[in-house]
Amino acid sequence: MRKISIIGLGNVGATVAHTIVERSLCDTLFLFDKKEGLAEAEVSDLSDGLVNRSGHINIIAGNLENLDESDIIVFAPGDITILQKNNDRLLEFKYTKTCAEEWGKKIKESNFKGIIVSITNPCDVIADYLQKLTGLPKERVIGTGTILDSARMKNSLARKLNIDPNSVDGYVIAEHGNSQFVAWSQVSIATKPIYEILDRETCKKIEEETKIRAFETIKAKGYTSYGIANSTALVIEAIFQDSKTILPVSSYSENDGCYIGHPALVGRDGILSDFELVLDEEEREKWKKSVETIINTLPIK
Numbered sequence: 628m629r630k631i632s633i634i635g636l637g638n639v640g641a642t643v644a645h646t647i648v649e650r651s652l653c654d655t656l657f658l659f660d661k662k663e664g665l666a667e668a669e670v671s672d673l674s675d676g677l678v679n680r681s682g683h684i685n686i687i688a689g690n691l692e693n694l695d696e697s698d699i700i701v702f703a704p705g706d707i708t709i710l711q712k713n714n715d716r717l718l719e720f721k722y723t724k725t726c727a728e729e730w731g732k733k734i735k736e737s738n739f740k741g742i743i744v745s746i747t748n749p750c751d752v753i754a755d756y757l758q759k760l761t762g763l764p765k766e767r768v769i770g771t772g773t774i775l776d777s778a779r780m781k782n783s784l785a786r787k788l789n790i791d792p793n794s795v796d797g798y799v800i801a802e803h804g805n806s807q808f809v810a811w812s813q814v815s816i817a818t819k820p821i822y823e824i825l826d827r828e829t830c831k832k833i834e835e836e837t838k839i840r841a842f843e844t845i846k847a848k849g850y851t852s853y854g855i856a857n858s859t860a861l862v863i864e865a866i867f868q869d870s871k872t873i874l875p876v877s878s879y880s881e882n883d884g885c886y887i888g889h890p891a892l893v894g895r896d897g898i899l900s901d902f903e904l905v906l907d908e909e910e911r912e913k914w915k916k917s918v919e920t921i922i923n924t925l926p927i928k
């Protein structure tokens with residue numbers, strides 16, 4: 628029996644729940660939100676979408692005991708109105724710090740032995756803080772990191788080159804925030820380095836576009852949800868299928884002393900190993916700055 632709890636049922640949590648149900652990623656789904664009646668309402672709406680079709684999932688408004696039996700907790704509480712007014716995810720931390728503290732304590736007091744997949748922003752800081760608050764092994768707390776940013780970069784590049792985004796190889800790495808960057812030195816199309824296809828100026832423009840696209844989307848529709856739901860589903864699939872997929876999640880980097888977005892091997896036991904990308908000098912400098920940004924925000928170093 629595959630059991631998932633989702634904490635926080637706003638635009639993101641509800642879309643993740645819908646994606647999990649549509650892709651049959653678990654057998655039982657427990658839903659939690661601080662807003663009274665919201666979990667029950669989502670149970671009702673999601674269950675209505677399951678009638679007259681194949682597949683069955685138990686969808687339940689959760690209570691704290693359900694954490695014990697969960698294999699995965701998806702952590703998605705927050706307050707998106709903060710990012711509707713600011714282009715910096717770090718500013719959401721004043722609020723999301725309290726969410727991490729509330730749920731970190733509840734998870735620590737529970738018998739939860741599974742894996743946390745954390746979405747809440749600032750993603751790297753929250754994943755790091757949750758790991759410390761829960762005392763779970765580092766490999767069992769995973770942030771969605773730069774999976775979504777990498778998808779955005781692949782989409783921008785694919786549009787420019789008129790190819791399928793899945794045919795772009797490469798990563799956005801570091802903070803899921805303003806200090807993130809594209810590791811251009813390692814981006815390739817059918818093994819051809821991107822700088823042999825596009826000039827650096829064009830790549831720079833694509834990088835900027837990638838970075839601001841989230842905020843443009845938030846400005847227009849108030850939030851983003853489908854991209855992050857797919858990113859989260861990829862991590863859940865890698866865990867349940869023990870697929871040992873390499874994803875640019877936020878995981879603990881021993882070299883840097885914090886959670887940060889970089890490629891890691893994900894399987895049934897969480898993070899199985901991580902990879903240090905070969906970076907050029909300018910990229911190494913950007914990485915260092917991003918590490919500093921994350922560490923400076925951490926409440927517990």
Ligand SMILES: NC(=O)c1ccc[n+]([C@@H]2O[C@H](COP(=O)([O-])OP(=O)(O)OC[C@H]3O[C@@H](n4cnc5c(N)ncnc54)[C@H](O)[C@@H]3O)[C@@H](O)[C@H]2O)c1
Pocket residue numbers: 634635636637638639640659660661662665703704705706707708710719723725726729745746747748749750771772775803850851852855
């Ligand atoms: N990592 C990523 O790539 C990524 C992408 C998109 C959004 N996000 C982040 O995901 C989070 C959720 O975004 P959203 O658009 O759903 O926000 P939202 O404001 O629409 O919803 C947040 C939900 O969390 C609930 N909540 C707040 N505090 C809670 C608590 N202490 N316990 C339980 N529930 C609580 C609220 O009632 C609300 O339903 C935000 O932090 C956002 O910045 C991350």
